[in-house]
Amino acid sequence: MSRAILQVVIRGRVHGVGYRAWLESQAVACGLEGWVRNRRDGSVEALFAGAPNHVADMVALCRHGPPSSRVDSVTSETAGADELNLRRAGEAFSVLPTI
Numbered sequence: 001m002s003r004a005i006l007q008v009v010i011r012g013r014v015h016g017v018g019y020r021a022w023l024e025s026q027a028v029a030c031g032l033e034g035w036v037r038n039r040r041d042g043s044v045e046a047l048f049a050g051a052p053n054h055v056a057d058m059v060a061l062c063r064h065g066p067p068s069s070r071v072d073s074v075t076s077e078t079a080g081a082d083e084l085n086l087r088r089a090g091e092a093f094s095v096l097p098t099i
Contacts, residue, residue, distance in 0.1 A: 004048075004051070005047065005055075005084070007046070007078075008045070008047070008074060008075070009043050009044070009075050009076075010062050012072035013069055013070035013071075014044045014070075015044070017068040017069045019065055026061050027058055028092070031051075032093065033049040035047050035093065036096065037095070037099060038099075040098060045099075047079055049084055
């Protein structure tokens with residue numbers, strides 16, 4: 001089975017509007033592994049791993065976000081499996097502290 005791993009950065013009005021919690025619930029519903037965290041520059045960073053079509057669908061969802069957010073841009077790049085090590089032990093998808 002093929003597996004894709006993408007690291008995504010979302011910019012816009014994404015802090016304080018429930019974006020991380022929304023993103024976590026969407027990723028878990030899609031059966032993805034990974035993590036999400038706020039960055040001090042006001043963006044949100046996430047890592048998605050799973051079936052390529054599910055990862056692509058998740059990136060498309062990131063472009064819209066929850067109703068109270070405003071997404072200005074979404075950039076993504078291929079990441080390595082070692083990036084998954086940032087997750088909390090025992091969690092398939094983790095909400096991490098702000099960096």
